[in-house]
Amino acid sequence: MARLVGNKAPFFKADALVNGENKSVSLDDFKGKWKVLFFYPLDFTFVCPTEIIAFSDAAEKFKGINCELIACSVDSFFSHLAWTKQPRNDGGLGEVRFPIMADLDKKVARDYEVLVNDSVALRGLFIIDNNDVIQHSTINNLSVGRNVEETLRLVEAYQFTAKSGEVCPANWKKGADSMKPDTQGSKSWFKKNA
DSSP states (O other): OOOOOSSOOOOOEEEEEEEEEEEEGGGGTTSSSEEEEEEOOOOTTTHHHHHHHHHHHHHHHTTTTTTEEEEEEOOOHHHHHHHSSSSSGGGGOOOOOOOEEEEEHHHHHHTOOEETTTTTEEEEEEETTSBEEEEEOOOOOOTOOOOOOHHHHOOOOOOOHHHOBBBBOOOOOOTSSBOSSSOOOOOOOHHHHH
């Protein structure tokens, strides 16, 4: 397997559900923006709607930091559309504020190395910077969902380091002390925070 983090994101292009319509979506559509590309196993399942709803509810927070959300599963556009028509209190999604790609040929899942048993995608999540370089990836097995606030924190941290040239210590949050990436600079952080 090739290492994805630190390398250019694999190009993707697929049909997607976008604001209730079938549109083609590609990596090029998000030039100059940060992106969170997340995979989920299947529509009409159990953990998946909790994640998609949580990301959708936080979509404006991500947009506020120049970051677009993109979901992807091996289901069809029509399945995605039907799922958004099902009410949230009945396991549906309701309105979704980002594209959901239909990866029917499983190429995107395969390229991002999250396809399992050539059938469904694991819960892969990729933070892709504004230069299309993957800065972060996590892959959860099928049974456990992801933390949206942690994803937002990570995007903010990577954006901060890209802009400042400094690094973020453990549990860093926006506005907290960062660290200069050298022996002298790091000492000032340790003196202040140890």
